[in-house]
Amino acid sequence: MIRFAELYNELDSTTKTNEKIASMVRYFAGADHSDAAWATYFLSGNKLRRLVPTSLLRVWAAEQAEIPQWLFEESYQAVGDLAETFSLVVPPGTTTTDESLTHWVEHRLMPLRSMSDVEQHAAVLQIWNETPARLRLVVMKLVTGSFRVGVSKRLVTRAIAGHTGIPADVISHRLMGDFDPSAESFASLIDPEIQDTVPSKPYPFCLAHPIDNEKGPEVLGEASDYLAEWKWDGIRGQVIRRSGQTFLWSRGEELMENRWPEIESAAESLPDGTVIDGEILAAIPAGTVLPFAQLQRRIGRKKVGKKLLTEVPVVFHAFDVMEHHGEDVRALRLVDRRARLDELLCSIDHPHLKATELIDGESWDAWADIRTTSRQRNAEGLMLKRKDAPYDVGRVRGTWWKWKVAPYTIDAVLIYAQKGHGRRSGLFTDYTFALWDDGQLVPFAKAYSGLNDQEIRKVDQFVRKNTNDSFGPVRSVTPTLVMELAFEGLQRSGRHKSGVATRFPRIVRWRHDKRPQDANALADLLELLPED
């Protein structure tokens, strides 16, 4: 466990990709299969199901530190990370023995879940007594399920590849879907010989790079080398049809069972040995794509009722094929894959499973013109894909490009602030913005990103000096700062005071040139609402 905590510490204290990979390779080289399996499990973003209610942990920590509960909460606000607060506030313990990561997870942490409060209390105190701050930080990260250390699944994949010499793409494919953290599954993960085929196993997604709107697509070369499609705002998915079964995976590598019955039933008409990539969209099967807000009504529903099925039908807009008649076709050129996809979908001709439209044009100007109609079609812009490129793993530069339309922007006034988490802990970085309505400032959006570190410090100082009121962690400040916010779309909302909800709001720039009275009105925002 000490080695794993050291690994965490190393990963946490560098921003350099190569150093992170080197640290992981060193760890894997020194770990047995069982520890390596758990490390892979946690580093690639999995967590243990909740072991102990954090509300209890907070109470016990305050007791151990001999401080009142409010002071623990104050400390948590300052640190911005619960596991770290436990590691700092509770007096440091001393390590007597160094048990393995596997032992910790399987024999000390997972049993916590089935214990009574009293037993949990005793076990947690014992853990704290045996852990100095750095070790305890990692243990508590596992306990609270907030284990994140700036490592993507892709980086873990590269580290395992670096350690074993097996190509990263192979590791990546074997790691897709659910990974069982056992010595056996790690052994088969790094086995150079066998390639066991699990019917549900998805392929890693190919991801697109954004095109800088200032520069335009001309930097990509000749338009005739590319295909253009609409960039839809839906849910990326991978449909797998193998061994008479259907699997629908999200880009977050989550199996979406029973949530999109139209698509699952449509996929039944696909021949065995088919894997296609596409976007789940709320759409009338005849054609029109509905706004994302409609699709949102179905997101998160584990079971979909009849009413919703009728009101918000979905269609799988397929744009690529990775497996065709049981054969991995990712190495083929896009145009060749596309031909197979068209033929495949044509032959089954299903209203809920169709090939996405290719946009005519073949010149940057023509596509630029048609791109201006994106919003009317509920699209975010265009996708440009190289005709001769294979289906790449991850975000490979130069093959897929997203050319989004410029976002909506509006000037708003900062009225509330709250401290951030992680790298931004202790600073006021989470802001609520408001617009004018009848002489009042009405909050309408929260934005967390867009300012640089120096600007964040300035806003932080402003908040500290201009706080008028506090509601828990939220500070209400004198309306002074004006920021330009960008967002991708908006919809009516009964839950928002302003009556509208914006999609992906973020700060574009700090408008030092504007006074609060110069900010936009709520009416300006409402004008942007699409017609119902």
Added chain:
Amino acid sequence: MVSFEPLLRPTSSGLYCDAGDFYVDPTRPVDRAVVTHAHSDHARWGCRRYLSAAPGEHLLRMRMNDDAEFQFLPYGESISIGGVRVSLHPAGHMLGSAQVRLEHRGKIAVVTGDYKLGRDLTCQSWEPVRCHLLVTETTFGLPIYRWPSPESVREEINAWWRRCRDEGKCCVLYGYAVGKSQSLLAGLDTTLGKIFTHGAVEKGVQAYRRSGVELPETHYVGAVEGKQDWSGAMVIAVPSAHGSAWMKRFGRVSTAMASGWMAVRGSRRRRAMDRGFVVSDHVDWQSLLVAVDQCDPETVWATHGYTAAVARYLNENGRNADELDSGGRREGDEDATADAAESAS
């Protein structure tokens, strides 16, 4: 807030003693200032008369105009200013740092300035002074701040230097120019290699040496002529040098910040340095409580930093406590001190 007039009251120019007509660490130019230590957020320019502790004479003179009038008082000796007995007592923050004790008509007030408990290799240790009113700094006044022993951190720093030397890298260790840098310097293992200093740090080193503090041999980076092999060297610099053009000469470096703020990962990561060492010249939570216990005041005024949390905690635990200011000091403020020192050099 319980009044301690005419002994001490907060004003917009800092703490003021009506009975003696002087300020403690005034925030703007006044006629008469009693100064706890030579950092620029405590010792401001432009006052006519300064009273400060004798061991800090060279440091204060380095910072101030020559035409001001200075008086330096050994620790523990007292003088009378307008019927107020004034004495200065070691604060352990840096060379010459003092707590100011004021006594008038049987009431005693102590202003800690910045202070820490425990031993420092380069200055006299803090001593408790019993009082009715304690004005304490609370820069790190939350239970998340718990300093590791200075010995263990010195070992970590030397271990880091050793590893960098073996990898052929140059160590750049950042600390505030005056006080922190010298105490870091005193803890370095001189058998590991040569030690270099940034200009602002070197000025502080010279002032420490003039004051009789023994420090390892240093070489001023600006005085290096010709080709210098920086691998394996230790450079002590001010934080504002991080990422500047000045850094380029060192080639492959490993950078580290030495500060109490490094106790929290968020602060460490924001700095984007390779290492963060938890070294502070301020009291942490536990030692703040020990200090209050030992000084045993009826009333505590909390200033700088986590004033609200400290005042509330003390009030709930049998002391009468108030916040002196709520704006407070934050991470980064002391960098400004270092920067000021740099531009003055």
